[in-house]
Amino acid sequence: MEKSKSNVYSDPLRRANAAIFIECTYALIESEGFDRLSIRKIADKAGFHNSTIYLYFRDADELIFLACVKYFEEYATGYGNLRSAELPPMERYYRIMKLFCEKTFSNPLVFWHIFFGKYGADLTDMFNLYYEIYPEKRESAAEAHHVMYFGKNITERSLRVLTPLCDLQGSRVTKENLEQVNRLIVCGFKAMLEEACNAEKVDVAAQTEYHLQMLHFLIDA
Numbered sequence: 005m006e007k008s009k010s011n012v013y014s015d016p017l018r019r020a021n022a023a024i025f026i027e028c029t030y031a032l033i034e035s036e037g038f039d040r041l042s043i044r045k046i047a048d049k050a051g052f053h054n055s056t057i058y059l060y061f062r063d064a065d066e067l068i069f070l071a072c073v074k075y076f077e078e079y080a081t082g083y084g085n086l087r088s089a090e091l092p093p094m095e096r097y098y099r100i101m102k103l104f105c106e107k108t109f110s111n112p113l114v115f116w117h118i119f120f121g122k123y124g125a126d127l128t129d130m131f132n133l134y135y136e137i138y139p140e141k142r143e144s145a146a147e148a149h150h151v152m153y154f155g156k157n158i159t160e161r162s163l164r165v166l167t168p169l170c171d172l173q174g175s176r177v178t179k180e181n182l183e184q185v186n187r188l189i190v191c192g193f194k195a196m197l198e199e200a201c202n203a204e205k206v207d208v209a210a211q212t213e214y215h216l217q218m219l220h221f222l223i224d225a
Contacts, residue, residue, distance in 0.1 A: 013136040022060045022070075022137050024050050029071035038113035041068065065122040066130075072114045073134045077141075079107040093168045094175065100165060101219060105212035108193075112200035119158040120194065128156050159190050169223060176225045185222055192218050 013019040028049040032041055043064055047054045061067040082103045086096060108115040123130050135142040155161040163186045169175040170182055177185050196215055200206045 012133065018060065019137050021052075025052075025057060025060060025067055026071050026137065029067055030074050033071060033114065038111070038117070063122075065117075066133075068117060069121065069123050069130055070134050070137070072118050073131065075107070075111050075114050076118060079104060082107075093172055097165065097169055097223075098216065098219070102212060102216060105215050106208060108197060109200050109206055109208045109211040112197050112203075112206060116197055116201050119197075125157045127158075127161070158193075159186065162186050162190050162193075166223075174225050175223055177223055188222055189219065 013022055025046065029041065029046050032045055032049060036045075043054050043057060046067070047057060057064065057067060061070075083100060086100050086103065089096070091099065118124065118127070154164050163182070166177065166186050166189065167182065169177045170179050171177075193215065196211060200211060
């Protein structure tokens with residue numbers, strides 16, 4: 005993927021129009037569902053011609069990703085609170101993962117687009133792009149939302165959260181098997197998220213509990 009250039013949205017009008025598209029896309033996801041999105045619907049709601057979208061975004065996937073960041077922000081805020089809480093490492097890990105599962109399985113198509121869609125391997129670049137459009141959010145929520153910069157893909161992000169459990173009492177995760185355990189966790193999550201994407205209705209609590217059971221099986225000594 006071609007990297008996004010710095011300060012793409014330095015012009016206030018360009019930034020404002022990009023934000024209109026993002027807000028309209030988010031509103032349509034909320035009102036009609038992710039799977040019913042279309043460029044025509046987004047452009048109509050924003051009050052622009054279809055082709056205008058490509059003046060502000062590389063493609064529809066980029067626009068939709070940026071709209072989906074709003075859902076990721078909810079997780080980032082919760083993560084920030086857990087990160088600062090005085091908790092034992094194992095308890096913190098499982099509480100973070102419970103929050104993560106609850107958010108992702110509640111909106112599986114949204115989070116599939118974030119983590120496994122076209123720009124899923126360039127998360128840091130995409131979040132930087134988001135904050136170019138919404139610079140006030142970067143400044144007002146820097147501590148809580150720093151989670152957005154953890155890694156360029158879900159594998160790196162999962163690894164960062166898992167690493168504190170290395171060689172910890174009660175954990176079977178070691179420096180030697182860390183990468184392997186992390187790979188299994190990501191593969192398991194991807195399979196469950198895909199299953200949720202294809203389901204007519206998702207039992208978020210059941211999906212979350214099942215994934216947590218898998219984590220306990222992989223991690224607990």
